[in-house]
Amino acid sequence: MFKATPRASGYLRTGYAQDFALTGTRVERFSLFIFVLALLLFPLVASAFQLDIACQVFLATIGSLSLMLLTGYCGQISLGHSGLLAAGAFTVGVLFREAHAPFWITLPLAAVVGGVLGVVFGLPSLRLRGLYLAVSTLALHFVVIYLGGEYESKRGFSTGIMVDPPTIGGYEIASPRIWYFILLSAAVVSLFICLNLMRSRTGRAWRAIRDHETVAEALGIGIAGYKVLAFVISSAMTAVAGALFAYYRNFVSVEAFSLFLTIQYAAMIIIGGMGSLLGALLGAFFVTVFPYIIEAGLMALPGAQRYANVLFAVNYAAFGVVMIAFLILEPLGLVGIWRRIQSYFLLWPFKYRPASGSRK
Amino acid sequence: MQLFVNIIVLASIYALIACGYVLIYRVSRVLNLAHGELMMLGAYLLLTVGSTFSGHPFIAIAVAVVLSACVGILVYVFLMRKMTGEMVLAAVLTTIALGILLRGLVVLIWSAQFQYPIKSLGFVNESIALPGGARVSTFAALIVLTAAVVYVSLFVFLRFGRWGVRMRAAGQSPLLAAQRGINLHAVYALAWSLSTLTGSLAGMLMALDSGLDATMIIIGLKAFPAALVGGLDSLAGALVGSLIVASAEVLLIHFVDPLLSDVVPFLVLIAMLFARPWGLLGTREELDRV
Numbered sequence: 001m002f003k004a005t006p007r008a009s010g011y012l013r014t015g016y017a018q019d020f021a022l023t024g025t026r027v028e029r030f031s032l033f034i035f036v037l038a039l040l041l042f043p044l045v046a047s048a049f050q051l052d053i054a055c056q057v058f059l060a061t062i063g064s065l066s067l068m069l070l071t072g073y074c075g076q077i078s079l080g081h082s083g084l085l086a087a088g089a090f091t092v093g094v095l096f097r098e099a100h101a102p103f104w105i106t107l108p109l110a111a112v113v114g115g116v117l118g119v120v121f122g123l124p125s126l127r128l129r130g131l132y133l134a135v136s137t138l139a140l141h142f143v144v145i146y147l148g149g150e151y152e153s154k155r156g157f158s159t160g161i162m163v164d165p166p167t168i169g170g171y172e173i174a175s176p177r178i179w180y181f182i183l184l185s186a187a188v189v190s191l192f193i194c195l196n197l198m199r200s201r202t203g204r205a206w207r208a209i210r211d212h213e214t215v216a217e218a219l220g221i222g223i224a225g226y227k228v229l230a231f232v233i234s235s236a237m238t239a240v241a242g243a244l245f246a247y248y249r250n251f252v253s254v255e256a257f258s259l260f261l262t263i264q265y266a267a268m269i270i271i272g273g274m275g276s277l278l279g280a281l282l283g284a285f286f287v288t289v290f291p292y293i294i295e296a297g298l299m300a301l302p303g304a305q306r307y308a309n310v311l312f313a314v315n316y317a318a319f320g321v322v323m324i325a326f327l328i329l330e331p332l333g334l335v336g337i338w339r340r341i342q343s344y345f346l347l348w349p350f351k352y353r354p355a356s357g358s359r360k
Numbered sequence: 361m362q363l364f365v366n367i368i369v370l371a372s373i374y375a376l377i378a379c380g381y382v383l384i385y386r387v388s389r390v391l392n393l394a395h396g397e398l399m400m401l402g403a404y405l406l407l408t409v410g411s412t413f414s415g416h417p418f419i420a421i422a423v424a425v426v427l428s429a430c431v432g433i434l435v436y437v438f439l440m441r442k443m444t445g446e447m448v449l450a451a452v453l454t455t456i457a458l459g460i461l462l463r464g465l466v467v468l469i470w471s472a473q474f475q476y477p478i479k480s481l482g483f484v485n486e487s488i489a490l491p492g493g494a495r496v497s498t499f500a501a502l503i504v505l506t507a508a509v510v511y512v513s514l515f516v517f518l519r520f521g522r523w524g525v526r527m528r529a530a531g532q533s534p535l536l537a538a539q540r541g542i543n544l545h546a547v548y549a550l551a552w553s554l555s556t557l558t559g560s561l562a563g564m565l566m567a568l569d570s571g572l573d574a575t576m577i578i579i580g581l582k583a584f585p586a587a588l589v590g591g592l593d594s595l596a597g598a599l600v601g602s603l604i605v606a607s608a609e610v611l612l613i614h615f616v617d618p619l620l621s622d623v624v625p626f627l628v629l630i631a632m633l634f635a636r637p638w639g640l641l642g643t644r645e646e647l648d649r650v
Contacts, residue, residue, distance in 0.1 A: 077449050128637050130448045131391050135588060136633045139626035146623035263456055270453055313467035320461025327454045328442045
């Protein structure tokens with residue numbers, strides 16, 4: 001969907017190694033360095049509330065990256081994302097309750113469960129396309145949620161499953177600062193997984209499948225295998241995100257994994273910008289922070305207390321409006337806006353790039 | 361016998377809702393996932409209109425029905441018209457976003473409490489004894505009746521009505537239909553208004569029968585498998601699908617586990633998608649690309 005980012009003249013790639021490099025120019029390296037530094041220093045100045053939001057953003061990042069792999073890059077629509085998150089969270093909850101398993105067993109197992117579910121979610125994709133695939137994943141979401149709810153009620157955890165924080169060598173991980181760094185590194189690791197997948201054979205095969213299935217097959221790409229692989233990798237990552245969520249909140253309940261969560265993740269990749277990892281990051285940040293902005297804005301109005309009990313309704317309505325606005329006015333999402341700003345400055349004082357002889 | 365009656369009532373509810381999905385999909389190839397919310401909106405409109413026109417319940421119902429058809433047209437003109445020619449996912453997500461917006465607005469306007477529009481209209485919901493010892497409430501019987509009337513009139517309309525033929529033409533080939541001078545936007549708007557109208561009818565009758573709050577959306581969503589099982593572009597299929605889904609649901613709830621209620625329609629849906637994705641009576645189309 002997107003071509004290479006617009007660049008000022010003078011930067012030409014002269015070898016394949018440069019094509020694969022994650023950072024190209026000195027400015028890129030410098031700004032990346034500043035950004036990482038800011039991320040590392042953030043917990044020193046942030047309040048507990050801000051730390052909590054940051055942790056949620058990181059969790060959402062993992063989820064939105066994995067959905068971006070599947071929908072943005074491989075072109076397979078999925079509306080079962082919160083079902084997969086629930087599967088990861090429930091793996092942790094069940095293993096902890098039934099076997100008191102430590103986190104270094106539950107997390108890999110959550111990934112395995114996610115992967116197996118990925119096969120189940122992915123199998124319909126071999127026969128179904130577009131809308132029908134979306135519907136089948138939606139149906140599987142309800143099945144997963146039903147199984148979770150069944151476990152809760154049969155075992156008598158009708159309000160939800162409590163999960164103790166994980167321990168390393170007798171030391172309990174409960175401090176928000178430590179969680180910040182754990183979730184930050186988890187998000188960074190998943191970002192690198194995605195980046196490397198995209199730079200490799202697998203990522204290129206996925207994009208070929210997204211752009212044109214028949215042509216991809218004619219090029220010798222095994223469609224079935226790569227589609228299921230996309231589902232497996234994406235689902236495993238999502239399930240790990242769900243498992244981390246369970247540990248972070250110390251609590252698992254089907255209530256948390258409603259259809260609305262799926263819609264939020266779909267909104268992340270739409271609002272962020274389809275087919276771009278940067279879009280997944282921006283979207284995760286935007287969608288996670290958005291309700292808090294609405295809340296702060298509402299509380300700043302006169303007579304704030306009156307609005308307190310309709311807050312969720314305002315959130316819903318505002319979220320719907322923003323989503324519609326992006327879908328209609330800016331289908332390329334935040335990344336599209338970002339690219340437009342970039343090329344505005346690069347091309348200044350001109351408005352359009354030359355018609356020929358340039359990278360699009 | 362009571363089980364049988366329950367199946368028929370539930371099937372009529374599903375059928376009444378499912379024909380909304382079918383109408384829009386058949387004409388414009390858009391899956392409207394906001395149908396449940398539009399249905400709920402129709403029921404809430406009745407609540408408001410009912411308190412304005414208190415004492416004239418039938419005028420109130422008529423006004424609410426007309427209003428809900430207008431809502432459908434507005435949705436098309438201001439929202440879905442902009443999405444023509446976009447990706448499938450984008451169009452579906454737009455309807456989902458609309459649904460979320462409506463959910464929020466409904467709670468903001470009418471609050472989240474459980475409401476009984478039947479009180480403001482002054483009807484009494486008596487239960488009717490049927491032969492065989494079964495009982496059915498008046499409005500449940502009315503739902504069955506309405507579903508029958510709606511389906512018969514839709515069949516007649518699509519087969520013989522001038523606009524019905526136009527709708528079918530637009531569904532078959534928008535390009536050729538436009539070439540023949542059919543106003544596509546008008547046809548799509550009509551499809552949206554009809555779909556919202558039938559959905560709202562279902563919503564209103566259910567609200568009159570058993571009260572109204574935001575959980576009504578779930579029923580709207582559960583009717584969707586009924587539409588798909590029968591074939592998303594076939595009205596007759598929606599009837600058959602509703603019967604299948606409703607009987608599976610009622611029987612499984614009765615004999616296996618009440619908790620299954622929310623998941624049964626989707627289990628049927630999965631089975632159907634594996635066996636015959638285009639539905640029982642649907643046309644086998646080239647399932648569209650992303």
